[in-house]
Amino acid sequence: MRVAVSVGVSTPPVATMRSSCTRRIMAVSYRFVSMHMAAAPLSRTLSTESVAARLTSAGLLRTKGLIGPNWIDARDGKTMPVHNPSTGEVIADVPFMGSKDTEDAISSAYDAFPAWSKLTATERSQLLRKWYDLLMANKEEIGQLITLEQGKPLKEAIGEVNYGASFIEYFAEEAKRVYGDIIPPTLNDRRILVLKQPVGVIAAITPWNFPLAMITRKVGPALACGCTAVIKPSELTPFTALAAVELALQAGIPPGVLNVVMGDAPAIGDALMASTRVRKITFTGSTAVGKKLMAGAAGTVKKVSLELGGNAPCIIFDDADLDVAVKGTLGSKFRNSGQTCVCANRILVQDGIYDKFAAAFSKAVQNLQVGDGFSEGATQGPLINDAAIQKVESFVQDAVSKGADVLLGGKRHSLGRTFYEPTVLGNISSDMIVSREEVFGPVAPLMRFKTEEEAISIANDTNAGSISSIPFGSRLDKELHLH
Numbered sequence: 224m225r226v227a228v229s230v231g232v233s234t235p236p237v238a239t240m241r242s243s244c245t246r247r248i249m250a251v252s253y254r255f256v257s258m259h260m261a262a263a264p265l266s267r268t269l270s271t272e273s274v275a276a277r278l279t280s281a282g283l284l285r286t287k288g289l290i291g292p293n294w295i296d297a298r299d300g301k302t303m304p305v306h307n308p309s310t311g312e313v314i315a316d317v318p319f320m321g322s323k324d325t326e327d328a329i330s331s332a333y334d335a336f337p338a339w340s341k342l343t344a345t346e347r348s349q350l351l352r353k354w355y356d357l358l359m360a361n362k363e364e365i366g367q368l369i370t371l372e373q374g375k376p377l378k379e380a381i382g383e384v385n386y387g388a389s390f391i392e393y394f395a396e397e398a399k400r401v402y403g404d405i406i407p408p409t410l411n412d413r414r415i416l417v418l419k420q421p422v423g424v425i426a427a428i429t430p431w432n433f434p435l436a437m438i439t440r441k442v443g444p445a446l447a448c449g450c451t452a453v454i455k456p457s458e459l460t461p462f463t464a465l466a467a468v469e470l471a472l473q474a475g476i477p478p479g480v481l482n483v484v485m486g487d488a489p490a491i492g493d494a495l496m497a498s499t500r501v502r503k504i505t506f507t508g509s510t511a512v513g514k515k516l517m518a519g520a521a522g523t524v525k526k527v528s529l530e531l532g533g534n535a536p537c538i539i540f541d542d543a544d545l546d547v548a549v550k551g552t553l554g555s556k557f558r559n560s561g562q563t564c565v566c567a568n569r570i571l572v573q574d575g576i577y578d579k580f581a582a583a584f585s586k587a588v589q590n591l592q593v594g595d596g597f598s599e600g601a602t603q604g605p606l607i608n609d610a611a612i613q614k615v616e617s618f619v620q621d622a623v624s625k626g627a628d629v630l631l632g633g634k635r636h637s638l639g640r641t642f643y644e645p646t647v648l649g650n651i652s653s654d655m656i657v658s659r660e661e662v663f664g665p666v667a668p669l670m671r672f673k674t675e676e677e678a679i680s681i682a683n684d685t686n687a688g689s690i691s692s693i694p695f696g697s698r699l700d701k702e703l704h705l706h
């Protein structure tokens with residue numbers, strides 16, 4: 224898995240940012256531990272309709288695309304429904320946009336670029352700071368939107384607003400620090416200066432699992448250094464993106480600096496890739512789509528930042544503090560019902576502590592409360608859609624057919640729809656799909672190992688990369704490959 228922050232300047236320090244970004248994500252994942260441990264009775268407290276009505280009256284349920292100053296329908300009038308994954312109810316319809324709408328959005332961003340990039344860094348910084356303040360002032364509402372369209376528990380959704388807004392705050396500050404370099408020349412009559420300039424229009428394509436944070440992490444740095452953007456949020460979760468840009472307009476960020484299209488993802492992607500006006504693509508999502516975008520970007524030689532799939536190992540050594548290891552693994556694995564790119568997807572446990580850990584971890588997982596994200600005490604929401612739950616089911620079936628033990632869960636939850644029981648599997652081996660591919664669901668596979676060398680070899684033996692490895696116990700003195 225690759226992690227990259229979209230900076231949108233001509234010489235971004237990619238390697239440094241990649242590792243610092245990873246650390247930041249891991250640090251955040253631990254903050255959710257205490258939430259996941261909460262236990263309270265299930266009860267639906269809010270309906271899709273009542274939440275939608277409240278958000279509409281707050282002016283934050285935007286249901287059209289944004290091009291320049293205008294909230295617009297698709298040119299051909301097509302729409303698509305957006306569902307609450309918890310109930311299956313339609314929240315509202317949004318435009319199903321295609322290539323022509325995307326070209327309009329690119330033109331809008333292109334036209335806005337000269338004025339935006341000519342503002343001083345301090346002026347852009349002040350506008351970003353206002354946007355951050357508005358996101359924080361509307362934290363509850365944006366959190367409700369996230370729960371409504373993505374399903375994660377409200378507390379966790381509000382946590383995402385803090386996290387997502389923090390990127391805008393951070394890059395509002397960094398806007399003033401885009402320093403250049405002076406490089407020693409090889410000839411005496413030369414001076415070599417590196418000035419960092421905004422590249423122009425960037426395209427940001429984002430997934431559904433962090434409907435706010437994936438957008439702010441991309442457009443925060445881009446806007447800070449003077450780029451303008453076309454955002455394409457996931458069709459499954461467009462409302463948070465639309466609310467966020469509504470607040471950006473309210474903050475005084477000029478129309479055209481941020482534009483939002485959604486609908487026919489391949490058509491939108493093709494239009495973005497084909498345009499010579501789009502200078503950079505930043506994407507978080509599946510490896511398959513990432514590869515397509517990378518190939519598409521080659522035609523116009525765009526800069527590319529990709530954050531793709533992973534299969535992160537979590538390694539527990541015999542001398543680990545059991546309580547810390549259980550809590551840490553729980554928070555890392557089950558945040559967002561296992562639907563994050565840095566979830567601990569393979570839990571490697573050393574022989575001497577394996578049985579104790581398996582028992583204590585299963586007990587802790589059993590306490591997780593599955594339910595609608597608006598219900599009191601729920602810590603595990605639904606999976607995003609049918610395809611997601613079918614994938615989880617097929618991974619578990621494959622593991623069981625090859626000899627895995629179901630220590631807990633292992634089936635759909637009695638709540639139905641896309642709710643899946645928090646699951647712990649034991650006796651996992653490397654021929655099982657779950658140890659090779661990213662499950663993206665609430666399934667914790669335990670793998671036994673004897674030596675540190677074996678743990679490193681297992682950790683790196685996966686198709687999907689291994690990032691954010693979390694060791695508990697003895698320090699690893701050898702590096703895991705960060706693909």
Ligand code: ADP
Nearest residue numbers: 428429430456457458488489492507508509512
């Ligand atoms: P996931 O499986 O996590 O949904 P995807 O890669 O399918 O990951 O989706 C991530 C984002 O990529 C979403 O916004 C989706 O609409 C978009 N997307 C999917 N297919 C394409 C494509 N061919 N071109 C551009 N964007 C795409």
